[in-house]
Amino acid sequence: MTVLVTGGAGYIGSHMVWDLVDAGESVVVLDRLSTGFEWAVAPEAELVVGDIADTALVSRLIAEKGIREIIHFAGSIVVPESVADPLGYYLNNTVASRALLEAAVAGGVKHFIFSSTAAVYGSPKAMPVPETQAPAPESPYGTSKWMTELMLRDAAAAHPFTFAALRYFNVAGADPRGRAGQSTRGATHLIKVASETALGKRPFLEVFGDDYDTPDGTCVRDYIHVSDLAAAHRRALDYLRAGGDSLVANCGYGHGYSVLEVLDTVRRVVGRDFDVRMAGRRPGDASAIVADASLARQAFGWEPRYDDLPLIVRHALDWEEALGRRNAR
Numbered sequence: 396m397t398v399l400v401t402g403g404a405g406y407i408g409s410h411m412v413w414d415l416v417d418a419g420e421s422v423v424v425l426d427r428l429s430t431g432f433e434w435a436v437a438p439e440a441e442l443v444v445g446d447i448a449d450t451a452l453v454s455r456l457i458a459e460k461g462i463r464e465i466i467h468f469a470g471s472i473v474v475p476e477s478v479a480d481p482l483g484y485y486l487n488n489t490v491a492s493r494a495l496l497e498a499a500v501a502g503g504v505k506h507f508i509f510s511s512t513a514a515v516y517g518s519p520k521a522m523p524v525p526e527t528q529a530p531a532p533e534s535p536y537g538t539s540k541w542m543t544e545l546m547l548r549d550a551a552a553a554h555p556f557t558f559a560a561l562r563y564f565n566v567a568g569a570d571p572r573g574r575a576g577q578s579t580r581g582a583t584h585l586i587k588v589a590s591e592t593a594l595g596k597r598p599f600l601e602v603f604g605d606d607y608d609t610p611d612g613t614c615v616r617d618y619i620h621v622s623d624l625a626a627a628h629r630r631a632l633d634y635l636r637a638g639g640d641s642l643v644a645n646c647g648y649g650h651g652y653s654v655l656e657v658l659d660t661v662r663r664v665v666g667r668d669f670d671v672r673m674a675g676r677r678p679g680d681a682s683a684i685v686a687d688a689s690l691a692r693q694a695f696g697w698e699p700r701y702d703d704l705p706l707i708v709r710h711a712l713d714w715e716e717a718l719g720r721r722n723a724r
């Protein structure tokens with residue numbers, strides 16, 4: 396059996412591919428390389444360069460490779476960009492996912508795992524936020540992902556497949572063995588931007604808003620190590636293979652850090668200061684969001700290994716340094 400990983404040349408997808416390959420699975424990656432990299436795909440996996448919205452291509456892959464499971468990471472991921480270009484986000488996240496799902500259903504795919512997001516919740520009143528909290532996204536990005544969750548729910552009621560929609564909180568860090576990491580050009584994610592700034596690749600970092608209703612006024616997020624997230628997917632896949640019901644599950648650790656706390660951690664880990672400037676709020680940002688992650692533990696036995704912010708930052712910095720050496724070659 397071969398697993399199809401869409402977006403497997405991207406940040407999280409490339410870690411997933413390594414995790415599957417390490418477990419002896421056969422893997423095909425479908426990625427159009429818009430933000431991903433050919434070199435990021437583990438050599439044991441087969442990379443097909445193409446678009447998930449290309450139903451003919453996906454149908455051919457499903458038939459030719461005997462695909463029964465899809466892990467779907469491909470998409471557009473930047474919250475403020477989605478505020479500026481909502482239709483582009485609905486196209487690449489919702490419409491393209493619909494096309495992929497149509498090919499999956501027609502091709503007899505049995506299990507589907509989907510990259511959803513904490514952004515579906517908006518700024519929840521009660522925290523940590525459980526999956527039972529009604530979604531109230533504050534950005535087109537969050538809405539585009541929630542719409543895909545709803546399509547999965549309805550399609551799974553009508554067709555013989557099961558799914559897990561995993562709502563990731565803030566993903567950071569890199570493969571502890573140094574084989575993968577975040578290589579995104581012009582990245583906007585806090586730990587990535589802070590790592591680049593700390594290593595002198597950017598002149599300064601801006602803190603987007605210090606007037607939120609949080610203890611120090613900056614936004615609070617639940618940062619999860621990318622390798623723990625990949626492990627959660629493999630657990631979810633095993634659960635679905637064993638006949639588990641479709642589910643929606645948070646992936647986070649259950650504790651939040653403010654932007655300033657993250658920056659302090661980066662300073663301590665790297666052992667030097669860097670230029671941080673206060674700036675206005677960024678469109679689409681929720682003030683605080685922390686996961687209730689008990690369902691993932693109960694339903695499919697997920698046990699995080701890297702719930703340690705300094706370690707996440709250490710791995711992100713190690714990758715950033717390796718990336719610097721790669722780009723210098």
Ligand SMILES: NC(=O)c1ccc[n+]([C@@H]2O[C@H](COP(=O)([O-])OP(=O)(O)OC[C@H]3O[C@@H](n4cnc5c(N)ncnc54)[C@H](O)[C@@H]3O)[C@@H](O)[C@H]2O)c1
Nearest residue numbers: 402405406407427428429430431446447469470510563566
């Ligand atoms: N990074 C986070 O903190 C975070 C949090 C929650 C959810 N997610 C979700 O996880 C998934 C992966 O995110 P990432 O951080 O690895 O981003 P990424 O940009 O590194 O990876 C996305 C990959 O998908 C590919 N892609 C995009 N559109 C495509 C299309 N139409 N057809 C084929 N390939 C396409 C890109 O080339 C890239 O390799 C996304 O769906 C994102 O919404 C990410």
Ligand SMILES: O=c1ccn([C@@H]2O[C@H](COP(=O)(O)OP(=O)(O)O[C@H]3O[C@H](CO)[C@H](O)[C@H](O)[C@H]3O)[C@@H](O)[C@H]2O)c(=O)[nH]1
Nearest residue numbers: 472474512513514564565583584585588601602603614677
């Ligand atoms: O240079 C920066 C970058 C970020 N931030 C702040 O740091 C926090 C985290 O921002 P990120 O861009 O790292 O992450 P987001 O919370 O905006 O979004 C991320 O996590 C979400 C889930 O919560 C989504 O799924 C999305 O894909 C992913 O980008 C936010 O308050 C943001 O304003 C800064 O102050 N300066």
